[in-house]
Amino acid sequence: MLTRLLAATTLAAGILIAGVAGAAELNLYTGRHYQTDELLYSNFTKKTGIKINRIEGKEDDIIERVKREGASSPADVLITVDAGRIWRADDAGLFAPVKSKVLEERIPAEFRQPEGRWFGFSTRARVIYYDKAKVKPGVDIKSYEDLADPKWKGKVCIRSGTNMYNLSLMSTLIHHLGEAKAEAWAKGVVANMARPPQGGDTDQAKAIAAGECEIGVGNTYYLVRLMRSEKPADQEVAKKVGAMFPNQDGRGAHVNVAGGGMVKTAPNKEAAVKFLEYLASDEAQQYFADGNNEYAVVQSVKLENPALHQLGGFKADKVNIEVLGKNQPLAQKIFERAGWK
Numbered sequence: 001m002l003t004r005l006l007a008a009t010t011l012a013a014g015i016l017i018a019g020v021a022g023a024a025e026l027n028l029y030t031g032r033h034y035q036t037d038e039l040l041y042s043n044f045t046k047k048t049g050i051k052i053n054r055i056e057g058k059e060d061d062i063i064e065r066v067k068r069e070g071a072s073s074p075a076d077v078l079i080t081v082d083a084g085r086i087w088r089a090d091d092a093g094l095f096a097p098v099k100s101k102v103l104e105e106r107i108p109a110e111f112r113q114p115e116g117r118w119f120g121f122s123t124r125a126r127v128i129y130y131d132k133a134k135v136k137p138g139v140d141i142k143s144y145e146d147l148a149d150p151k152w153k154g155k156v157c158i159r160s161g162t163n164m165y166n167l168s169l170m171s172t173l174i175h176h177l178g179e180a181k182a183e184a185w186a187k188g189v190v191a192n193m194a195r196p197p198q199g200g201d202t203d204q205a206k207a208i209a210a211g212e213c214e215i216g217v218g219n220t221y222y223l224v225r226l227m228r229s230e231k232p233a234d235q236e237v238a239k240k241v242g243a244m245f246p247n248q249d250g251r252g253a254h255v256n257v258a259g260g261g262m263v264k265t266a267p268n269k270e271a272a273v274k275f276l277e278y279l280a281s282d283e284a285q286q287y288f289a290d291g292n293n294e295y296a297v298v299q300s301v302k303l304e305n306p307a308l309h310q311l312g313g314f315k316a317d318k319v320n321i322e323v324l325g326k327n328q329p330l331a332q333k334i335f336e337r338a339g340w341k
């Protein structure tokens with residue numbers, strides 16, 4: 001049924017562009033959908049003449065769909081969020097390696113799968129949220145490791161251990177500290193929890209603002225979203241809650257990506273590579289990152305997002321994003337053993 005729907009879309013597109021000799025198209029499967037996407041895609045079409053047929057879905061659903069469609073999938077490019085999730089798609093054999101000078105030059109090595117099967121196109125840091133009235137960032141708390149310090153007993157809010165963002169963070173802790181220390185950390189954090197894990201990252205910020213906890217963990221863009229919100233209640237939360245980049249004296253803050261790659265069975269391979277390269281262009285980086293208040297992955301691109309800039313500059317962990325996926329099964333086991341629900 002869904003495949004038939006796509007065929008219908010493609011057919012309609014074919015009629016629309018009838019008369020354009022050799023008009024190419026691209027089937028984009030995406031787990032991201034933001035306001036800026038329209039401009040992102042229409043500019044690509046304007047530049048290249050390649051029409052985009054967009055299939056949107058929830059992050060995991062879109063991956064499952066490509067899997068289910070198998071060799072007959074019309075998918076050319078698959079884009080979604082979180083390196084851990086993209087790694088799962090790669091682990092299932094969905095991506096083909098792309099050799100591209102443009103991508104290699106523009107995207108820092110740590111944000112590319114080493115064989116070119118997938119790429120990060122925007123980044124977000126997973127930071128420590130804190131109560132501005134009670135916590136001195138960099139003094140009271142400096143690192144992810146500090147979240148397990150018994151002095152925070154009953155004061156930490158953080159979401160579920162099954163959440164992909166936490167699994168990715170845990171994967172880096174396994175990488176940097178080793179399994180035993182990473183597990184001790186998880187147990188320490190569980191012992192410090194103000195309440196059982198619940199809600200999303202925004203809910204942790206809200207709980208801090210409500211005085212339920214003093215520190216929490218969340219991605220940068222959720223706080224920026226609150227800062228940019230026109231709702232007084234959101235602004236109130238943003239006023240009370242700060243974001244601190246952890247581990248600035250050491251390895252740097254944990255950074256994750258939104259990204260993707262070319263699907264192995266892509267019918268339009270040339271268009272797929274062109275599109276991935278376009279996503280790394282100055283212009284596309286603006287749209288792609290800004291749609292979700294994220295950072296551009298291309299270092300030379302300057303974003304116009306005053307709220308994001310208010311968070312300040314930071315040192316990022318340079319571990320390759322593939323580690324976030326590779327260590328994920330162990331991260332899940334550790335969370336289970338630690339009782340991190």
Ligand SMILES: [Fe+2]
Pocket residue numbers: 219
């Ligand atoms: Fe998110």
